[in-house]
Amino acid sequence: MAIQETAVSYYGLGYVEHAAADFEEIRAHHCTTVILAVTEFEFDFWRPNLPAVVAAARRAGLKVLLDPWGIGKFFGGEQVSLFLQNNLENRQVSALTDEKLNAACFNTPAFRDYFMHFCLTLLREAGADGFFWDEPHYLLPKSYASITGGAGDDWSCRCPVCRKKFADYYGYEMPKLLTDDVKQFRWREALEILEETSRRIKVFDPAQEITICVHATLNTYYVTEQRGYDDWERVAASPYFDVFSTTIVSWELPEPFFRSIAERTAAVAKKYNKQSERWLMGYYRQPDDFAQIDRMTDLYESLGIDRLAAWTYRGGFGTRLAAPDALGLWDCIGRNYKRILKR
Ligand SMILES: [Zn+2]
Secondary structure, eight states, X not given: OOOOEXXXXXXXXXXXXXXXXXXXXXXXXXXXXXXXXXXXXXXXXXXXXXXHHHHHHHHTTXXXXXXXXXXXXXXXOSOOOHHHHHOSSSEEEOTXXXXXXXXXXXXXXXXXXXXXXXXXXXXXXXXXXXXXXXXXXXXXOOOTTOSSSOOOSOOOOOXXXXXXXXXXXXXXXXXXXXXXXXXXXXXXXXXXXXXXXXXXXXXXXXXXXXXXXXXXXXXXXXXXXXXXXXXXXXXXXXXXXXXXXXOOOOTTSOHHHHHHHHHHHHHHHHHTTOEEEEEEEOSSOOOXXXXXXXXXXXXXHHTTOOEEEEEOGGGGTTSTTOOTTHXXXXXXXXXXXXXXXXX
């Protein structure tokens, strides 16, 4: 199967007429889908405009997915978190030092309610086609020999809520070491919040499409990142997700790594009858030679990937994370989307 869908993410959801003009440009870059990065501030402040922004994207011919971007710092993203500003508790806690960390604990009823309210409100009001679960994670660790971060012995979360849940389930105090029971507990709880939210979304509207996008980790016998979603089989097997997606890897990594990630993404997705998605880094870094983007696009297609996505609109132009030639990178991604969709 050829690649059928091409997506790009988009920030800045305040003024409908500005977004509408940008959606035309996104369409002209041969994107079929826009992933709207909805921040907690936008949800709190600009919410009356969000349905009109979604409607403008649909008028431009785009499928629209909503990404609760960086919410509680549970999802990936640079946005700041109102939940963390307004809550002194319900934070992830370091196992080794007992210190509160700068991320919400998604196993607490407080954050689960907050996340559920955020998503279900957007579901009812915004009129989009689905949701995008964007790099959900425990804050720590990234473990040894990590591709996307540094080494660490510490882990989270060992907050009072997690400790009580663990003790109630296993009948003993939650260890300070990352034992097998702790790993099982973290995997199970990590999936619970996204499965329950996805389930309620689909009860409201069965046509809603859910993408789960997890970190593109090595997942070898020796090395996993232990962010809560590194057991891809367990994640992809969930009946509540439609698309299994793995995140961006830097253009600086060796090309065999691109192949390995894409092969494993396609295989796991296919095994559980999901669509597969791979990402192109369309911000911050760019290849020395843009021809690498052509090669990786062809590679992903040849390996049976169903969808391509790029972060972000205009290569992050104007942000601290802009690519050196942000607009050139954006145009290159658009050319590749055109090329791939025409096959
Ligand atoms: Zn916790």
